[in-house]
Amino acid sequence: MDKRGRLSKFGAGLTSAASSAIAILVGLAVGFIILLATNPGQAVRGLGVIVSGGFNGGMKGLGQVLYYATPLILTGLSVGFCFKTGLFNIGSSGQLIVGAFAGIWVGANAAPWIPAPLLWLAALLAATLAGAAWGAIPGLFKSLLNVHEVIACIMCNYIGMYGVNFLIKNSNVYDPLKNQTIDMTRAAIPKAGLDRIFFSLKGRFLDASSVNGGIFIALALAIATSVVLDRTVFGYELKACGLNRFASRYAGINEKRGIFLSLAIAGGLSGAAGGLMYLAPAGGLRINVIETLAAQGFNGIPVALLGLSNPIGIIFSALFVAYIEQGGYYLQRLEYMPEIINIIIAVIIYFSAFALLMRQAVGAARSRLARRSGKRARGREAGRA
Amino acid sequence: MSESTGAWPIIVFLIQQMWYFSIPLLIVALGGMFSERSGVVNIALEGIMVIGAFTSLFLINRLQDTMSGQGLLCLALLAAAVSGTLFTLPHAYASINLRSDQTISGTALNMAAPAIAIYVARTFQENHVQQVMFRNTFRLASAPILGDIPFVGPLLFRNAYLTTYIGFAILIVSYIVLYKTRFGLRLRACGEHPQAADSVGVNVYRTRYAGVLISGALAGIGGLVFVIPTSTDFNATVSGYGFLALAVLIFGQWRPLRIFLAALFFGLMKTIASAYSGVPALKTLPIPSDIYKMAPYAATLAALALTSKRSQAPRASGEPYDQGSR
Structure with missing residues (x-):
């Protein structure tokens, strides 16, 4: 240049x-x-709390920002990647929960075959692959049968949610007393030393943030996505399909393959988000068996839009959203x-x-x-x- | 078949329940149709439903000690339509005047709506809870005279709501407006080829405003219609029905009568999924409840796979119109 x-x-x-x-x-x-x-009396202080965001909670608060940003980066990437291809992936929610279940199931059942230190990695891979498979379904429906991806994704969200509820209840990862999945301590994402940086002291008690090495994985995937989109022929073809479907078909680009792969990759990113969220140690997140779509999947849409669908932009927009959400958490002290x-x-x-x-x-x-x-x-x- | 034995009471029950699911989907999808046929994608239907339902149910909550029954319901419907229309204005402005990406403003509205509903409810209700409670005084046990008609009476005019008939009225009016009026022709032209419409003197901007604002009014009404028969409190959500309405709109190929059939299909599947335990033939089958609940969505996907080969959205839908680039 x-x-x-x-x-x-x-x-x-x-x-x-x-x-x-x-x-x-x-x-x-x-x-x-x-x-x-x-x-009106508290408004100025309230604004201060919002702007201070994660800083309200000291180092622990900043750690929480990274913790909440982790799945947001991935679902944001999932939605943004499809935007680049001219597709609207509104199915991130289903891909996330299907991935999360696959991760939990592998984490609970693969122990005899996989050495303990690598169990989380196998589980995370399973989550990514299952998410990719779930994203591939609307991809197939769109490219082979001309089914609008928005409607196929919406249907897959619900099918995935009810399907996962069914599978949880009929597998060994179910905790019927709490109506949720079991403890994942053995396959938990490693802390990577972050809990020794992001904590605050409550007297002599160490109050560590929930942040874990997942943030590094999310960042790495964002960079990988950026490289694929901007530095490879494949990424160029995908973006060409997004900019002008007809022109790229005329130029000899296999548009149907692009649609299929784009949704599958997006599904993989959402599935990884599910894995990183739910492969958590004792006291962490569990899948509750309720009939509501996972909200994190929908939160990827604003993150992708704020980041202009650019992978690096999405990192910042996810961090920003997580930061200001922390501000909202501390805002409750002022009874807002x-x-x-x-x-x-x-x-x-x-x-x-x-x-x-x-x-x-x-x-x-x-x-x-x-x-x-x-x-x-x-x-x-x-x-x- | 006599009216009191065999499968008849079950069929009556299922059909009565079906309206509760189908009618809100029908109304909201028709709203989406007006917007998309004018050339503006409206993914904010979900958020608009939430605002419509919240405003009207908050109104019912405030007035129910002094009013009740159909009068209050009509007032609430008006409030739902007005609030839905007003809430849609920013989307119309951004996508028509500013020619911005229509997903962006739609997503913004979807995000704002439940937050606004919860914030207002918790700030202004005496007990500071986010649920808006209401007493359901709107059910018609049996419409006078009409409820006694054999066959049709029990299906349509017993255990029913005024909103069901309003849904039918909206369907008929929508069909007439879209296909039999000058406005409808212009609306469709703006969604297919706005440049051509403009060249013969149609005001594309104004026509698109009309399409988007109609979708706001109908989605607002749809929110209220969805909540009333199925609940006695409103918790800042319409359970994804706005997105389902979007699916019904696409399934219905952006045409009123097909949208009606799609809404009926989905409503019936949904009714069977939620009421299967009341149907002896289904209850004895060894199928777990989660699979029943999944069935409407899987069936819709399958039906789409069979019918979408020639599916085509309005050609200019989603594309901002720029008079300067004609």
């Missing part, structure tokens, strides 16, 4: 960062207005409802749509300027000649 191209890419990045910042400011302003409307955070995030997403437009406008102005200066330079050259 020549110097000019690099500069303009840097400029575009700067504009998009600036427009995201504006969207965030508008979101916070709306949040402040709501705080004022509910209880934590739901205000979701309203703020919704406003930010809404205004990020405006921000995109602003960026396009800036881009158009810049290219107009470049054209004009180009013309002037040509004019000078003509004059000299």
Whole structure:
């Protein structure tokens, strides 16, 4: 890339960062207005708590930010990857729960064959593969039978949820007393030393954050996704399908294969999210046998949108969402409802749509300027000649 | 077949239950149809249902000591339609005037709706809980005269709600509006080829606004219609019915009568799944309840696999219209 191209890419990045910042400011302003409307006396302190986010809880709070960001990064990637291919993966919820069950089942049953230190890895792989298989179903329906991926994904969410409930109740991972899955201590994701960094002291008692090595896995997968999308022929073909299906078909790209693989990869990412969430030690998350779709899957949509479907952007947007959600958690001390955070995030997403437009406008102005200066330079050259 | 023996009472029971599932899906999917046929994808149906249901049930909660029955229900329906329309305005503005990605504003509305419902409920209710309780005084045990018609009476006019008939009315009106009026023709043109519509003098922006706002009103109504027969409190959720309505809309191929059939199909499957233990023939089968509950979704997927080969969304749906790039 020549110097000019690099500069303009840097400029575009700067504009998009600036427009995201504006969207965030508008979101916070709306949040402040709501705080004022509910209880004016505490509003300024409340805003401070929201902005401080994870810092409210010291090192433990920051650890919690990383902990909650881990599945958000992966579901965000899952949705964003499909956006790049022109598909809307609304089935992340089902892929996540199917993956989680497969991970738990392998974690509980594969012990005789797999050495204990690697059990979590086998379980996580199983979760990823099961999620990928679940994502491949709408992929097949879309590419072979022309079934709209949105409807196939919605149906697969419910089929997956009821199916997992059925399988849990009829397998050895069921704890009927608590109506949830059993303890996964033996196959838990390793802490990777993070619990010794992110903790706070309660007297002489060490109050460690739930963060674990999963955050590294999520980051690695984000980088891998970025490489696949930007540095491989396969990624190029997927993006081409997303930009113009007909043109890429005309150019000889196998669009059906792209659709299938894109949804399968997205499913794998969501399945990994499920594995990282539920392969947790004693006191961690368990799958509750209830008839509600897993919310984390749907939370991937705003994360992907805020991150503009860019894998690196998604890391930051997931961290941001987890950070501000922590602010909502601590906001309850001032007797505000934590739901205000979701309203703020919704406003930010809404205004990020405006921000995109602003960026396009800036881009158009810049290219107009470049054209004009180009013309002037040509004019000078003509004059000299 | 006499009315009191054999399978007849069970069929009557199933059909009466079916309306509770089918009618809200029908109303919301028809709403989505108006939006998508005008060229704007509306994935915010879920959020709009939540707001419509919340506003109207909060109103019922406040007024139920002074009013009851069908009068209150009509007032609540009005509130649901108005709140749904207002809540949809930002989506219309972003996707029509600003030409932004229609998934973004839809997702924002879906995210905001339950948060707003919970926040308002917990802030303004005396007990600070998020559930909005209401007394169901709206059921018609038997409609006068009509309930006594043989066969049709028990199926349609007993244990029913006014909302069922409103659903039918919306279906008929939607069909007429879409296919028999000038507005409907323009709406469809804007969803298929807005440039062509504009070139013959149709105001694409205004027509799309109409489509999106109609979808808001109908989704708002659908939220209320969904909650009333199935619950006595509202907990800031419509259990994914907005997304199911989206599925019914696609299953119904963006056409009113097919949407009706799709809603009936899904409603019937859903009824069987939730009421199978009341049907002797099904109860004795060795099928676990989770499999029954899964069946409506699996059956829909299978039906789609068989019918989607030639499926085609409105051509311009999801694409912002830019007059300058004509």
